Amino acid sequence: MSDLSFPNLLACPMDGSPLTRVQGSWRCPAGHSFDIARQGYINLLPVQNKRSKDPGDSKEMVLARQEFLSTGYYKPIADAVSDLVNASVPADRPSSILDAGCGEGYYLRELTKSRLINNGSRLHLTGVDISKWAVMAAARQEKNADWIVGSNANLPLLPACQDVVLCLFGFPVYQEFNRVLTANGVLVKVDAGPDHLIELREIIYPCIKPANQPENTPPGFTLLEQRSLRYRIRLNNQTQISQLLTMTPHLYRITAEGRARAEALTELSLTINVQINKLVAGDGEIKF
Ligand SMILES: C[S@@+](CC[C@H](N)C(=O)[O-])C[C@H]1O[C@@H](n2cnc3c(N)ncnc32)[C@H](O)[C@@H]1O
Numbered sequence: 014m015s016d017l018s019f020p021n022l023l024a025c026p027m028d029g030s031p032l033t034r035v036q037g038s039w040r041c042p043a044g045h046s047f048d049i050a051r052q053g054y055i056n057l058l059p060v061q062n063k064r065s066k067d068p069g070d071s072k073e074m075v076l077a078r079q080e081f082l083s084t085g086y087y088k089p090i091a092d093a094v095s096d097l098v099n100a101s102v103p104a105d106r107p108s109s110i111l112d113a114g115c116g117e118g119y120y121l122r123e124l125t126k127s128r129l130i131n132n133g134s135r136l137h138l139t140g141v142d143i144s145k146w147a148v149m150a151a152a153r154q155e156k157n158a159d160w161i162v163g164s165n166a167n168l169p170l171l172p173a174c175q176d177v178v179l180c181l182f183g184f185p186v187y188q189e190f191n192r193v194l195t196a197n198g199v200l201v202k203v204d205a206g207p208d209h210l211i212e213l214r215e216i217i218y219p220c221i222k223p224a225n226q227p228e229n230t231p232p233g234f235t236l237l238e239q240r241s242l243r244y245r246i247r248l249n250n251q252t253q254i255s256q257l258l259t260m261t262p263h264l265y266r267i268t269a270e271g272r273a274r275a276e277a278l279t280e281l282s283l284t285i286n287v288q289i290n291k292l293v294a295g296d297g298e299i300k301f
């Protein structure tokens with residue numbers, strides 16, 4: 014859990030009013046109370062907002078992502094995200110960063126490291142994910158952040174409290190991102206590009222459909238900067254190949270034959286191709 018000197022940003026998921034910390038829990042004026050779990054995260058996803066008993070990524074998917082990302086294969090993506098964030102926040106005052114759909118927290122951890130290297134001002138980090146397994150894994154690995162089980166569809170955060178929102182391979186809800194961003198707040202979005210993991214897709218699918226490309230400028234935002242990142246990696250064993258497959262949406266789409274072909278692989282060279290967009294809420298005019 015991050016330090017308490019930063020103004021509180023959390024909102025009650027039932028009625029949107031500010032939450033205040035009272036010892037081991039967060040409470041709203043109406044009396045709704047949310048305990049801080051032993052691992053240091055908070056569950057702000059009301060049962061009635063859950064579409065399933067265990068929403069979001071499973072324990073297995075979270076573990077696979079954690080192990081795969083720890084190898085450093087996606088570090089160039091994390092570096093590009095950290096560079097964009099560092100260039101978007103002022104050097105002389107603390108800023109608040111939300112990772113919406115944070116998974117097991119890799120990108121916020123890498124951002125923290127980049128700040129230490131560059132001696133940047135303090136950041137207040139918040140990671141929200143609908144998967145309790147993801148949030149538990151994130152809370153175990155990084156104590157200096159607020160880790161929250163919650164949904165992008167109803168972010169348990171006060172309006173206009175975030176300087177930057179990250180949505181990395183995630184599920185964007187633009188209206189909510191707009192609501193929680195400050196007046197000149199920035200959204201950094203990373204999505205798979207057309208050639209992302211193309212070699213794996215050629216192996217697991219009988220024919221490849223062009224990937225749906227996300228819209229560049231979603232409603233309520235103005236595109237400030239767009240970057241395409243492309244590089245190659247080589248996976249050297251079946252464990253890494255299986256971890257990669259388990260952490261992608263291909264896990265849900267793959268057929269039994271496709272899976273068998275993937276399971277027979279012992280090495281694989283892959284293209285990493287992502288689209289990185291930096292957007293600003295509103296019409297792009299600086300608000301004073
Ligand atoms: C493809 S993973 C990406 C995770 C992380 N951003 C990363 O790149 O390592 C998508 C994540 O979105 C989460 N998720 C799915 N629906 C969500 C929602 N409505 N609100 C917040 N998170 C959600 C999943 O649990 C999963 O952790």
Ligand SMILES: [Zn+2]
Nearest residue numbers: 025028041045
């Ligand atoms: Zn309440």
